[in-house]
Amino acid sequence: MEWNKIEALLERYFEGLTTLEEEQTLKTFFQGTNVPPHLESYRSLFGYFAQAKQERMTPPIQLKSRRNVFIGWLVAASVVVMLGIGFMTWNSPSDAPQALAQTELGTYDTPEEAYAATQEALAMVSGHLNTGIESMGYLKEYENSKNQIFKQ
Known part of the structure; x- marks a missing residue:
C-alpha cells in the first residue's frame, strides 16, 4: 500500500x-x-x-456491607434489654400488688382532715414560691446596677 x-x-x-x-x-x-x-x-x-x-476485567471485589453489622448490633442490644427485663421481673418481690393496695392513696375520712392536708400542701408550695421571689429581688438589683454602669 x-x-x-x-x-x-x-x-x-x-x-x-x-x-x-x-x-x-x-x-x-x-x-x-x-x-x-x-x-x-x-x-x-x-x-x-x-x-x-x-484485555478482560476481573470480577469486582465484594465488600462486606455495613448494614449487616448494624443489624447485628441491633439484635445484640435487643437481647440485652430483654435479659434485663427478665432479670428485673424475676428478682422483684412477689407481694408487690398487695403492698401497693396497703399504701395510703391520699384519701381522707372527714372533710376537716382533707382541708388541713390541703392547707399544709399549699403552705409548702407558698414557701418555695416565696424563696424563688426573693431570688428574683437579687436579679432586679443586678439589673439596676448594670443599667447604671452602661447608662441605658
Whole structure:
C-alpha cells in the first residue's frame, strides 16, 4: 500500500472522518512489518487498540456491607434489654400488688382532715414560691446596677 494513502487515512482518522473499513485498514497496516520510519510512532497507538481488545476485567471485589453489622448490633442490644427485663421481673418481690393496695392513696375520712392536708400542701408550695421571689429581688438589683454602669 502506498505510504501517502496511509498518511491521508491518518489525517482523516485524526479528524474523525474515517469509516470502519478505513480504520481496519490502518490497524492491519500498523500491525504489519512494512511500516516506514516516519510513521513508526503510530504503531504503538494502533497496537494498543489490539491489546486493549483482548484485555478482560476481573470480577469486582465484594465488600462486606455495613448494614449487616448494624443489624447485628441491633439484635445484640435487643437481647440485652430483654435479659434485663427478665432479670428485673424475676428478682422483684412477689407481694408487690398487695403492698401497693396497703399504701395510703391520699384519701381522707372527714372533710376537716382533707382541708388541713390541703392547707399544709399549699403552705409548702407558698414557701418555695416565696424563696424563688426573693431570688428574683437579687436579679432586679443586678439589673439596676448594670443599667447604671452602661447608662441605658
